[in-house]
Amino acid sequence: MATVNPPRGMRDILPADKARRERVLSVIRERYLAHGFDEIETPVVEEYSRLHAGIGGDNEKLAYNVLRRGLDADAIRNAADDPAALSDLGLRYDLTVPLARFYASNRGQLPAVFRSIQIGAVWRAERPQKGRYRQFVQCDIDIMGDDSSRAEAELMVASLDAVDALGLEGATVRINDRRVLDWMLDSFGFAAEERPGVLITIDKLDKIGPDGVAAELRERGAAASAVDAFEAFLRRPQTMEYNPFGERQIRKALPENAPVEIVAHLVGIGEAVAAGRAQSDIPLVFDPFLVRGMGYYTGTIFELAHPSVDYSLGGGGRYDGMIGRFLGQQVPAVGFSLGFERLVDLVADGADAAAQAIVLIHDADVPVAELLAHKTALIGTGARARLERRTKNLKALLERASAEGYTGFATVTAGVTELEVKPLS
Incomplete structure (x- = not known):
């Protein structure tokens, strides 16, 4: 007999939880709309070749693929070692790849x-x-067609506004630039072919520390002189002075002679975010070892942090090269994704x-007829109403109604x- 449980890694959402999720979604959507973003929708499936084009990083290995229609047993056996021959579609593993395809398909009907x-x-x-599921919700905002720091600043201001509106004030954004990472690895002496693996290890710095990172880099067979230079940089003497986000903070966190253009780009983002937030403290923190694993990032990258948790609540970055793969010409693009499942767990209970x-x-x-007349009259006042036949255990019935968000009852x-x-309470 088949199990009655949902597939592993997926969940049934009960009414009270569904109401809570919809409330959080409505707040996020309302704040994003207020900042001038327009909502779109894309199919849940995309072509297999698009989902496996080498731009999704490790997520491509986690994609759910859809078997081609009409394959008989012999065809399946013959194609057993070729996933592309078995599948022509797949479930989307993020919203960015579908967005790039959407923009390329509909550009003529969209603003510049x-x-x-x-x-x-x-x-x-x-x-x-x-906290890790096989089906989960993402809340993305993206800007296409703007290569200036204004785009990153708009995304950060809107995302921080949404998080504030959910009652999670005090959030900050860790920020870096993939071009800074490339420059640093080059300055330490890591060869270009080593860098993908080196970045995977550097991304573990918060978890395994400098010793663990250096040891893993040596185990990977990275150039010894480059590892030595990197380890020396991690252990360099540093003053404990506080520097707010800006040129001084950025340059103190990097090796000497960091590229002027990239530093200026990051400083410009900070100034714009500060103006958009109407506060003296810029809610940005420069992190030269922020990596972000997606293979399509080309410039600025960022993650949303909150002091109540030690994990990120969202993130994103610039992916200027992706749309060009579908359109045949380059279009600048940058996006920010909120981790909805993590946000829902943190948001305080409200009037759902x-x-x-x-x-x-x-x-x-x-x-x-009388029951429906009473119910219709209540609904007409703007209330929500439900009919419940009296049970022997009235207390249990009322407790359940209260847990589901009902505020009162009438006999x-x-x-x-x-x-x-x-x-009810």
């Missing part, structure tokens, strides 16, 4: 600078664990229901025209 909202489920064949949500408790002898008896609404 297009600001998009995309909210939807994505699928990855992850190893399920706490209407201002009033009333349960109408009735006996079996109350005419249906309905036959022939009574006026209802007395009592609070």
